[in-house]
Structure formats: C-alpha cells, structure tokens
Amino acid sequence: MTVPDPYATAPYAPAPPARSENSLSPLLRAAIWVAIGALIAAALVCVVWVLVGSQNGIVGRAFLTILLLVAFAGVAILDAHLAPSRPAWFALASLGSWIIALLLGAIMIWMPTRYPWLGFSRFIQFLLIVLILQLVLLHVRLFLKAFHRYETTFTRVITIATISLVVALAALLIVPLAFGEWLNLADLYWRIVVAVAILAAVGTAIVPLVNVLFAPKRPHTHVPAYGGRPAAHHELLPWPTYVDAVTPLPMLPDGSPDWNAYYTGYPTPGAHVFTPQQPQVEATPAAVAPQAPVAPQAPAVAPGYEGYPPPPPLPPQHP
Incomplete structure (x- = not known):
C-alpha cells in the first residue's frame, strides 16, 4: 500500500470563470430586443414624417427626435445595468414604461399642431x-x-x-x-x-x-448592561474581576467597571467598591487529627510584567 506524500502539492486547477455581472435573464434579454425594435420603429416613423410631412418646424422636430432617441438609449442601458439588483417584474415594467414614453414622445413630436402657440x-x-x-x-x-x-x-x-x-x-x-x-x-x-x-x-x-x-x-433588540453590542432577552454580561477571579472590580458612577483599578490596585475616587467574595470553608470534623504544619513557601510572582497584572480580559462577545 502506497502512503501519500504529505508534502506533495495539489495540481493546479484553474478557477471557474466568474459569472458576468451584467448577465441577464432570457426574459429581460427579450425585453431589451423589444426596446431595440421600438427604437428602430420610432426612428422609421420619424423618417416617414420627415419625408411626407409638412416643412413647418422640421429642423426643431428633428432635433427633438434625436434627443428623444438618445435619452431612450441611455435609459435602456441604465435599466439593463440595474436589472440584476431588481426584481425581474420590476425590470420588465420599467423598460416597458420607457418604451411607452418613447412611442408617445415620437408621436407628440411629429403630430400636426392644431394650435401653433401650444408647441x-x-x-x-x-x-x-x-x-x-x-x-x-x-x-x-x-x-x-x-x-x-x-x-x-x-x-x-x-x-x-x-x-x-x-x-x-x-x-x-x-x-x-x-x-x-x-x-x-x-x-x-x-x-x-x-x-x-x-x-x-x-x-x-x-x-x-x-x-x-x-x-x-x-423583533426589537435590547441593550446589554454595559458595552456597545445589543444582547437579546435582556442578557446580562458577567462583571469583571481582579486577577484573582474572585474580587469584583469597583463600579464607576456611570455604571461601568473601573478598569484603572485593575492595573493600579487602587479604586478611582468616587467608585463604588464591592465586598470581596470569601470562599466558604467547610468545617473540619473533630474526629480528624490535625495535620503537621507545612513549611511556608515563597509567594508566587503574579503573572504579567514586573509584578503588574496582565491586561484585563475582553468582555464576552455576543453575536
């Protein structure tokens, strides 16, 4: 049985091509082709009006027609770019509304004027x-x-x-x-x-x-006892303690822990000092014989730098 080499590198495999951002659904592609057809139809209608219509104001109407066609082309391109981030029905409806506006605009430009002062x-x-x-x-x-x-x-x-x-x-x-x-x-x-x-x-x-x-x-979110992240169901965070993990830190007047006392060992003036929690000692039965005294040992050096306590732990992070 051959053992695989743990240091062998995997063969190179090219990454699959990313999906194009402007990929459109078949229905939207069909709608864009309809828009192109409407653009061509409007242009042909305008050309016919130019050839067989009256010469009254033909230059101004031609200029307005060019502006209308260019504006429609720009709006259709913008809708095509925004289509992936929109619902399919909204993209189709938006493009359809612009097609209606294009056709009505072309008709209104080249329709004969009944009252010249209403141009x-x-x-x-x-x-x-x-x-x-x-x-x-x-x-x-x-x-x-x-x-x-x-x-x-x-x-x-x-x-x-x-x-x-x-x-x-x-x-x-x-x-x-x-x-x-x-x-x-x-x-x-x-x-x-x-x-x-x-x-x-x-x-x-x-x-x-x-x-x-x-x-x-x-649902509404609730603010925790302290800290900047919301906690659900009124969840309270544990109060920080000194390095002994028993004595709670003092509380400042604003309700936040006195982190300065953690480093210096002295509470900030005005901070409320809590009573240290004393561990409960079980009573020794009288029948048990006392043990021999143990030789005193040197006190252990507190962890940290030059006798100072380490940095305080971060409060628990809640998602």
Whole structure:
C-alpha cells in the first residue's frame, strides 16, 4: 500500500470563470430586443414624417427626435445595468414604461399642431406623462412590499384590483395629455377618472391598514448592561474581576467597571467598591487529627510584567 506524500502539492486547477455581472435573464434579454425594435420603429416613423410631412418646424422636430432617441438609449442601458439588483417584474415594467414614453414622445413630436402657440406645452405634457409612468412603477413596487408582509385571500384580491385601477388611472390621464389637442373629451370621461382615482386611493389604504392590525411585528433588540453590542432577552454580561477571579472590580458612577483599578490596585475616587467574595470553608470534623504544619513557601510572582497584572480580559462577545 502506497502512503501519500504529505508534502506533495495539489495540481493546479484553474478557477471557474466568474459569472458576468451584467448577465441577464432570457426574459429581460427579450425585453431589451423589444426596446431595440421600438427604437428602430420610432426612428422609421420619424423618417416617414420627415419625408411626407409638412416643412413647418422640421429642423426643431428633428432635433427633438434625436434627443428623444438618445435619452431612450441611455435609459435602456441604465435599466439593463440595474436589472440584476431588481426584481425581474420590476425590470420588465420599467423598460416597458420607457418604451411607452418613447412611442408617445415620437408621436407628440411629429403630430400636426392644431394650435401653433401650444408647441412648448407638448414638451411639458410629455414630461408629465413620464412622471405618471414612473409614479405608477413606484406605487406598484411599494404596494407589493406591503402586500407581501401579510398575504391572505382578501389582501390578494385587493392588491390585484388596486394595481389594475392604478394602471387604468394612469392610462386615463395619459390619453388627454398626449392627444387632448385633437380630442373632445366629454364630461363623463372626467367623472370616470375621478371615480377610478377614488377607488385606487381606497385600495391603496386598505392593505397598510390590514398590516397594522394583523401583520407580525418585527423583533426589537435590547441593550446589554454595559458595552456597545445589543444582547437579546435582556442578557446580562458577567462583571469583571481582579486577577484573582474572585474580587469584583469597583463600579464607576456611570455604571461601568473601573478598569484603572485593575492595573493600579487602587479604586478611582468616587467608585463604588464591592465586598470581596470569601470562599466558604467547610468545617473540619473533630474526629480528624490535625495535620503537621507545612513549611511556608515563597509567594508566587503574579503573572504579567514586573509584578503588574496582565491586561484585563475582553468582555464576552455576543453575536
């Protein structure tokens, strides 16, 4: 039987290649390809409008189109980099919101103007559309976090209904902002907008209120008797002693141990000195004969440096 050499070195094995930080899921890759397709489609639509549209303000519209395409490309790249640290649904929804903003922005840039003096207002309306889309994303993300704290059939139904109402409200607000110049919306339309907004607000408030009543509370940590680390269940740390491991150190007025007395042997003025603990000595039975006296021995030198005690031990560390 051959005995392995204990000094032999293991053969070199190359480390496995690290996973790329920008590795994306297949679904997110597909969404990015959709974004690329939307970018190309928006560019083609703008080119067609340039070729067949009117010459009124074509230079300014072309400049705005270039800014829109560049901004969308930058936002899509940023979303792709942030995707690994986000939930998959949120990354897809964020990219989808920017695709909607791109298409609406291209339409609003090249759509004929009914009132020439409202040209700058379209830019403000486009910014409002982007703000609404991002607020919807933020609302859904925070609302789902509140829902996951306490999931029941009731809260699940409320969550689905509320998210649907919020998305519908966003669509109802975006339509007049994007095409209100050419639409004549009736009074019933705005009544529906107000009704949807009220229902969405009620649904948004129900889930947090249910969490306050029934969701489990987060555990609280407690501060120990002394030291800077929290200890659970009111756990008290042992009081430090002198080098004899019997006599407790004095206590300063602030409640902390007098570590200076450990080195010098004298308590700090104002410190409270505890009574030394005397070990209990069992009584010697009378029938036992006394032993012969033992010759005195030289006192042992205290450990440390030149008779001084060693440094005090560290307090117990609790995780």
